[in-house]
Amino acid sequence: MISFQLTDEQAMIRDSLKGFAAEVLAPTARAIDEAGEVPASVIKAGWDFGLLAASVPEAYGGGGAERSCMTNAVALEALGGGCASQGAAIMAPGQFVGALLDFGTEDQKAEHLPQFAGETPVACSLAIQESQFGFAAENQRTTAVRKGNGWILNGEKRLVPLGGQASQFLVLARDPDSSGLGAVSAFIVPRDTEGLTVTDEAGTQGLKPLSKARLTLTDLALPGSARLGGEAGIDALRLVSQARVGAAALVLGLARQATDFAIPYARERVAFGEPIGKKQSIAFMLADMHIECETMRWMVWKAASLLEHNDPGAPKAAALAQDYVRRKAVKIADDALQIFGGHGFIRDLPLEMWLRNARTLTVLDGPVSV
Amino acid sequence: MDLSWSDADRRFAEEVNTFLDTRLTPELRSVGARMTSVYADHETGMTWQRILHQQGWVAPAWPVAHGGCDWSITQRYIFARALAEAGAPPVSPMGIGMCGPVLIGHGTPEQQARFLPRMLSGEDFWCQGYSEPGSGSDLATLQMSAVEDGDSFVCNGHKLWTTHANVANWIFCLVRTSQEDIPQKGITFLLIDMTTPGVSVQPIISLSGEHIQNHVFFTDVRVPRANAVGPVGKGWTVAKYLMQFERGGSVAAPGMKVRLQRIAAMLKAEFAAGFGEESQDLRSQLAEASTRVEALEALELRVMSKLSGGEAPGVESSILKTVGTELSQRITEIALAAAGLYAAAWQPHAVAAGGPTPGFVPPNDFSSVGPAYSHTVAAKYFNDRAGSIYAGTNEIQRNIMAKALLGL
Numbered sequence: 074m075i076s077f078q079l080t081d082e083q084a085m086i087r088d089s090l091k092g093f094a095a096e097v098l099a100p101t102a103r104a105i106d107e108a109g110e111v112p113a114s115v116i117k118a119g120w121d122f123g124l125l126a127a128s129v130p131e132a133y134g135g136g137g138a139e140r141s142c143m144t145n146a147v148a149l150e151a152l153g154g155g156c157a158s159q160g161a162a163i164m165a166p167g168q169f170v171g172a173l174l175d176f177g178t179e180d181q182k183a184e185h186l187p188q189f190a191g192e193t194p195v196a197c198s199l200a201i202q203e204s205q206f207g208f209a210a211e212n213q214r215t216t217a218v219r220k221g222n223g224w225i226l227n228g229e230k231r232l233v234p235l236g237g238q239a240s241q242f243l244v245l246a247r248d249p250d251s252s253g254l255g256a257v258s259a260f261i262v263p264r265d266t267e268g269l270t271v272t273d274e275a276g277t278q279g280l281k282p283l284s285k286a287r288l289t290l291t292d293l294a295l296p297g298s299a300r301l302g303g304e305a306g307i308d309a310l311r312l313v314s315q316a317r318v319g320a321a322a323l324v325l326g327l328a329r330q331a332t333d334f335a336i337p338y339a340r341e342r343v344a345f346g347e348p349i350g351k352k353q354s355i356a357f358m359l360a361d362m363h364i365e366c367e368t369m370r371w372m373v374w375k376a377a378s379l380l381e382h383n384d385p386g387a388p389k390a391a392a393l394a395q396d397y398v399r400r401k402a403v404k405i406a407d408d409a410l411q412i413f414g415g416h417g418f419i420r421d422l423p424l425e426m427w428l429r430n431a432r433t434l435t436v437l438d439g440p441v442s443v
Numbered sequence: 444m445d446l447s448w449s450d451a452d453r454r455f456a457e458e459v460n461t462f463l464d465t466r467l468t469p470e471l472r473s474v475g476a477r478m479t480s481v482y483a484d485h486e487t488g489m490t491w492q493r494i495l496h497q498q499g500w501v502a503p504a505w506p507v508a509h510g511g512c513d514w515s516i517t518q519r520y521i522f523a524r525a526l527a528e529a530g531a532p533p534v535s536p537m538g539i540g541m542c543g544p545v546l547i548g549h550g551t552p553e554q555q556a557r558f559l560p561r562m563l564s565g566e567d568f569w570c571q572g573y574s575e576p577g578s579g580s581d582l583a584t585l586q587m588s589a590v591e592d593g594d595s596f597v598c599n600g601h602k603l604w605t606t607h608a609n610v611a612n613w614i615f616c617l618v619r620t621s622q623e624d625i626p627q628k629g630i631t632f633l634l635i636d637m638t639t640p641g642v643s644v645q646p647i648i649s650l651s652g653e654h655i656q657n658h659v660f661f662t663d664v665r666v667p668r669a670n671a672v673g674p675v676g677k678g679w680t681v682a683k684y685l686m687q688f689e690r691g692g693s694v695a696a697p698g699m700k701v702r703l704q705r706i707a708a709m710l711k712a713e714f715a716a717g718f719g720e721e722s723q724d725l726r727s728q729l730a731e732a733s734t735r736v737e738a739l740e741a742l743e744l745r746v747m748s749k750l751s752g753g754e755a756p757g758v759e760s761s762i763l764k765t766v767g768t769e770l771s772q773r774i775t776e777i778a779l780a781a782a783g784l785y786a787a788a789w790q791p792h793a794v795a796a797g798g799p800t801p802g803f804v805p806p807n808d809f810s811s812v813g814p815a816y817s818h819t820v821a822a823k824y825f826n827d828r829a830g831s832i833y834a835g836t837n838e839i840q841r842n843i844m845a846k847a848l849l850g851l
Contacts (some may be wrong), residue, residue, distance in 0.1 A: 075517055077748045083444075143444050240475050332657050337848050350851035353838070359851065360844040371741035378444045393737045400731075 077374065079147065085263050087147045088120065094155025102156035106426050109275075111162040111282045113194075117241040119163030120194040123224040124147050124148060142315065145443040146377035150370070153326025157430045158282040160323055161440045163370075165234040167320070168199035168442040169243050170257035171420060172259060172312055176302040185241075185261070195240035199259075200230040200288055201316060201438050210245070210313040210438055213252040215290060217246035217300075223302060226293040230304065232274055234390030234440040236286020237290065237382060240264050245303065245309065257309035268293030279433025300430075311380070314391035318376045324434040325369045325442055328402040329371040331409035331427050332362040339412060349412070358408050365401040372397050377443050386405050399435040406431040446744070448521075455518050458523045466494050469530050475530035476705070476815075478657055479795055479822040480829070483532030484783035485568075485610045491538065492534045492565045497764050501563050502539045508565045509547055516751040520694060527698035535607060538562045538569035542615045543633065545685050549673040558613075558634070572602040572616035572635070572659060573682075579604075579832075580839040582617070583626040583679065589618035589633060591668070591675075596620070596633065598641075598664040608644045608657035612637050617678050632832070633677035634670040641665075644840075652791060652803075695767045695780065703733055706781050709816045728777050735770050742766060758848045761840040768830035768837060775824040782820045785813030793818040810811035 079087065097118060105111060125436060126147075129135020147166060152160030170189050173182055188195050203214055226246050233242065241263050248256040260306025270289040277285060301307050336359060339350030349355045376394040379387035410417035410424040417424035434440075448456070474487040482488065496499040503519045505511025514522070526533070534540075543562055561567040578585040587600025598618060608614065614635050621629030635642070635724050641664035647656040651785055673681045707729060742763055756763075779786045790812070792805030811818055831837040845851040 075448070075744055075748050075751070077522075077745050077754070079444060120501075237783055334850070339851060348851075350845070353842070353845075354846035355842045356849075356851045360841040363844060363849060364766060366739045367759075367762060368742055368766065371745045372738050374444055375446060375741050375744075378446050381496070382445070382447060384447070390737070393734050396734050397738050400734075 077371070079143075083141075083144050083147050086124070086144060087123075087151050090148055090151035091154060093118070093122070094152050094160070094326075097202055098152065098155030098159045101261060102159065103315065103420070103423060103426065105156070105159065105282045110284070111159050111268065115159050116162060116194045116196075118159075118276050119152075119159075121192075125167055126190045127139075128170060128174065129186050129190045130174075132189060133186040135186065136190075142170065142377040142381040142443040143260065143374065145171070146373055149319055149322035149441055149443065150326040150329070150373070153323035154330045156266070157323055157327045157328075157427075157434060158280045160326070161234060161283050161434075164319070164323075164441040165198045166195055166317065168439075169197040169241065171305070171315060172199065172243055172301060175267055176259070176305075176307040178215065178303045178305075180298065181261070181301065181303075193297065194242065196235045197241040197243070198233060198235045198239050198260075198440075199243045199245075199312075199316065199442065200233045201313065202230060202232045203230045204229065210309070211246040211252075211257065213245055213257055215246040216249040217258055217260060218249065220294070222297040224260065224295045224297070225269075226262075226290045226295065228290050230288040230290070232277070232285045232440075235284055236271060236288070237284030242288060245312075246290075254313065256311040257307075257310070259307050259312065260295055260297065261301060262290075262299065262300045263290075264292070266293055266295070266311035276435060279429035279431070280440070281429075284376055296335060310388050312442075313438065314376070314380060314388045315442040317391045317395040318439075318443045319370070319441040320434055321373050321394045322433055322443060324378070324398055324402040325366070325373055327431055327434070328362075328388050328405040329366045331406050331424070331431075332359070332366055334423070335359060335362070335409040335412045353414060355412060358412065362405045362408055365405055369394075369398050369401055380443065387425075403428070403431045403435055407439060420435075446840055448517075452517055452521060456521050456525065459522055460529075462498060462500075463525060463529045463531065466498070467491075468647070471532055475532040477819050478532065479651060479653065479794055479819050480826045481527045481533070482535060482606065482655065485535075485607065487532045487570070488535050489565050489764050490793060494562055495704075497535065497567065501534065501687065502543060503846055505539075505543060505559075509543075509766050513591075516747060516839035520747045523694035524697045526703060527694060530701060536613070537571045537606065537611075538567065538613075538617075539837065541571060541685050542569050542634075543697050545615070545681055548684055549632070550680050553669070554634075556674065567617070568611045570608045570611035570614045570637075570657075570659075572603050572605055572608075572614045574604045575601060576603055580836045582682070583630070585619060585630065587616065589620050589631060589666070591620070591672040592665075592667050593716045595665045596667055596668060596671070598635065598661045599635070600661050602659040602661075604647065604658075605644075605657045605659045606655055608659045609646060609654070614659065615672075617682055617792050620675050620678075627679040629676060630678035630682070631675045632681040633666055633671060635661075637790045639664050639666065645719055649826065650828060651822040652789070653822065653826065655826075665745060680780070693765075693767055694743060694764050695771065696736050699739070699774055700733075700773065702778070705816045706774075706778050709814050710781050712814055723782055725777070726736060728780070732774055735773070739763075739766055739770055739777055756784070757846055761835075761843045764834060765831075765837045765840045766825075770829055772827050775820070775827045778816075778820040779824045782813065785817035786821045788812050789821070790818055791822065794822055 078194035127136035127138040131137035218225050244260045244262050268291050268407050272287040274285040274287050339355050340348050342349050372394040380392045404427040413424050503512040503514050507513045539734045575585050591598035616632050616633050618633050619629050620631040641662045643660045645658040646654045747757050793811035
């Protein structure tokens with residue numbers, strides 16, 4: 074039965090997070106962007122919604138709720154509608170937890186999951202991105218070579234979310250003798266591992282408050298138990314697809330926020346004797362923004378739903394959703410700025426910040442996952 | 444949120460595909476593939492309609508009591524999708540898709556008994572008399588008059604862009620029965636026999652060189668009062684009911700996927716034959732269009748899901764119409780670029796044998812140049828410009844969205 078209906082629980086989570094985004098994240102977004110740091114209090118407030126704890130099985134102290142890509146997509150859209158930077162910071166550890174739930178061995182789950190069921194926020198994240206033109210997740214340059222029972226990793230990861238605070242990273246690396254996503258593994262790397270250098274990546278255009286780091290891995294030695302999933306490894310395509318849909322959901326929230334911000338302005342701003350929203354050049358722009366927000370949502374939901382149901386079409390749907398959202402979200406943020414004219418270009422209003430954030434989110438493969 | 448088909452839906456899809464495998468002949472598929480507008484040529488469309496009628500599947504959206512199918516909305520979507528994917532020539536929508544639902548919703552039992560069975564069988568072929576020279580998207584300003592005279596209306600006026608009026612024997616019209624009050628209140632929905640004295644049809648040759656639309660002139664045409672559908676003066680309410688059918692619940696994306704596959708196949712064949720060079724730009728355009736088709740399909744599924752839940756499509760009809768027609772136009776542009784020089788050749792005889800271009804004498808050997816798919820691309824490109832104009836221009840749709848949805 075084809076249905077786009079959210080469950081009661083998903084609708085409740087969406088409404089709660091939308092309220093949080095409107096009342097807590099949005100009002101402070103500008104100040105936090107200027108400060109360049111997401112306050113610990115915001116991370117804690119987001120953590121207290123219990124999304125991560127709920128997804129941890131009861132055996133490890135969590136709520137035992139079913140892991141749901143759809144719920145995560147709905148949550149990311151809601152948070153992105155308040156502040157994408159803060160939303161990304163709150164949700165980034167979900168990449169680590171989601172991967173553990175999906176691919177971790179029982180030993181790995183037992184070791185790592187209980188910390189996410191507690192009341193204290195835990196910072197950790199997924200390291201996918203590398204510095205190369207036309208970066209593709211399947212062409213990781215970071216390598217993982219077996220040595221005895223363990224592994225040796227070499228390479229460099231860029232723009233790793235929560236890099237400043239994370240106690241652990243999930244690093245994607247490739248078997249140098251093989252190719253494609255089938256050759257990609259994920260490794261749990263504690264921050265204090267010898268051979269790992271973490272460097273702050275400051276000065277990005279968008280998502281400024283989200284801490285981002287460069288990880289340099291130099292003959293980094295890991296035990297065999299560090300490879301996520303043990304001998305079975307991971308389904309890297311699924312992992313990357315989740316990251317793509319997560320980023321798309323977050324920037325979708327941003328696009329909706331920009332559209333909703335521009336509509337009342339178009340009703341109130343008078344030029345040449347009438348509200349600018351009465352002029353078709355503006356009204357049509359807003360109608361198109363609305364169309365694209367709706368279209369993006371159904372594409373993101375479709376991809377998230379297929380991922381949730383392990384449908385073989387999920388990776389394609391995720392790539393298409395990411396591609397579509399990349400094209401449209403930046404355009405929407407730009408159009409919203411255009412509607413505000415000069416007011417959109419200066420820092421008094423959030424338009425320019427949204428455009429920077431949209432641009433950044435659409436060039437990364439995903440600072441968050443569903 | 445669940446996008447998986449139920450077991451019953453899968454079984455239904457198999458049943459539909461089995462039917463198409465046996466009854467949709469290669470000849471019919473060939474005509475479907477050569478369509479240049481949203482309509483198949485008349486004869487082929489009627490042949491296919493009769494086959495569907497024999498099967499009892501010609502009007503899936505109608506109630507069973509009137510000859511429709513006892514299908515869920517999901518099953519109707521599956522059926523429409525299978526037809527599009529198989530390249531079936533569509534049944535003309537004016538009767539079964541538009542006038543039929545109006546008669547079921549607003550007609551008298553006598554009107555239903557008289558018109559619906561002949562509509563299903565194809566004995567009556569309908570056209571739509573809405574637009575006039577001064578009234579297109581702003582339809583409520585229409586001026587064709589119908590003056591009551593005993594048991595009849597006497598009609599005078601001029602309808603324009605009337606698709607298939609040259610082959611139709613009935614037309615459903617919006618006519619003005621009163622000049623008082625606001626324009627919307629003086630309109631009546633009227634059924635007119637095209638063979639009535641005073642009705643004349645003149646062809647309109649479109650941008651693509653084809654004859655699909657017509658002028659229809661009415662000069663002192665007497666129409667029985669019993670042919671009014673709904674109360675006299677309430678035709679606008681009836682028309683709005685119909686417009687929801689015209690604009691909403693479409694299944695366009697699957698057919699677009701087939702068109703993109705044909706373009707890709709044409710390019711591949713050209714490269715294999717040593718003609719042309721593989722163009723990265725064209726591949727990129729195809730990929731972008733494919734993504735947009737996926738987006739349209741997600742919208743269509745969403746609307747289908749809403750309808751299944753008993754909700755009206757509402758403003759989403761406008762979104763679907765706008766996105767669907769503009770994307771279709773984009774695909775015609777890509778096809779044109781992919782066909783290259785072949786798109787410059789005017790060869791309507793290769794598009795549809797014998798027509799639909801009046802006055803064109805095909806070459807004796809019926810020869811044509813270029814791969815088969817390239818024969819249609821120029822005509823399709825030109826014809827598809829109408830997509831953003833008909834059924835309320837896309838500017839009107841955006842106005843609807845801006846006002847009704849965004850409160851501008």
